[in-house]
Amino acid sequence: MRYQAPRGTHDVLPSEVPNWRFVEETFRELCARYGYQEIRTPVFEVTELFARTSGESSDIVTKQMYTFRVGDESLTLRPEGTAPTIRAYLEHALHAQGPVCKLFYICPIFRHEAPQAGRYRQHHQVGIECLGAADAAADAEVIALGHDYLRALGITGEVLHLNSVGCPQCRPTYRQALRDFLQPLLPRLCDDCQRRYAVNPLRVLDCKSTTCKALVADAPRGLDYLCAECAAHFAQVRRWLDTLGIGYELDPRLVRGLDYYTRTAFEFMHDGLGAQSTVIGGGRYDGLIEQCGGKPTPGVGFGSGIERALLIRAALQAALPAAPARKVFVATQGDAARAASIPLLYELRRAKVPAETDYLGRSLKAQMREAHRQGARFALILGDDELAHNVVTLRDLQTHEQRVVPREQVVSELQRLTAV
């Protein structure tokens, strides 16, 4: 029986790991620059946390959660990153450390969906949450960080879609206006849209069916129904983005998948992703913290799929910053030299010089080939001649130059040559 990774999951093999590390380290560095601190929460939470915050009718809650029972507890593998962050923020009273708390995370996310290009059952997200700031400058900062993140990854050609979904005061008015508009059209809408009408009428506006599109062309726009406060906030967000020189497209039909979003909603889209196009999705969630049992506290943040960022980088053939070759390969010939090479190898490693050797008793030629295959910068060659003179042959595999170095100076010499 051969086992395979479960459907929708993937192994990240050693050859791919440098790409992952690049993305994660780029994000970490950026977050530090913007004043965000890392938080790590458990992979699973009590089911209720997600069920209550994401929305009873959301896709995540209705069909995508990996939920399991242990004893009389119902637990769920994290299907999104914001709710656990808020839970930890409240549980440990991080608000007491200052009025604004800025957190970031890098973690796996689990959703039971049908896998396809850019969509997996386990994927990984980087994300940020800015808690305690209602100011439009916070929205702009979050968006700016996302923008800089893509730039730092070598990603270009993305489009920032921006919308405001209002607040609990103005949104019901709009939803009612939209329902009133759609209701007489209902019999002519597609099956999906009839369902959407009941669950989330905003989604009808997003239907790909040409007949639906035509029918809803004159539908009321959410932006026209914003209350005065939401409208002012949205205008300020747009002004700050203009100030920062971050371009965007107003997208009145942009809807987020989770119920807790208020006011600003945004997605960075890119067409290098097949049918999936969102690489960063986020927005403001001013009611969420209170809903989780905290004092009324505003929040804004985003999540971004690492796999999707990597797919775009691959489509753009974005190069990885080259790391200088530092490895030393110890090659030997003969039993005595082999015996002498063991302590040498360990001395190198203890001196923080990356060092490798042959374990198969192969020919010197094969060992040199192996050194090259592994991308070693230097080869140390040790045979009877070197032993007799208490020296080691040092070959630079890039310049093809080699010279003899006294045994007692080899380690310090390589420390010098491989210093970063």
Add this chain to the structure above:
RNA sequence: GUGGGUAUAGCUCAGUCGGUUAGAGCGCCAGGUUGUGGCCCUGGAGGUCGUCGGUUCGAGCCCGAUUACCCACCCCA
């Protein structure tokens, strides 16, 4: 859940009209003179052709079923 596509060596793929020992490139291993990698040359290892059944004198190829993967719908990061 619903459609479509694919399945042959570690990887990417050929495989003609159904015909005898199933191929290439890359990768891997070894050799090309006495102790030296990369290029080149030579050789080698590696495949129950996804699985099960059917048609046929004969199936990698045709038919059916099944499984897996991919793509798309839906929805999203």
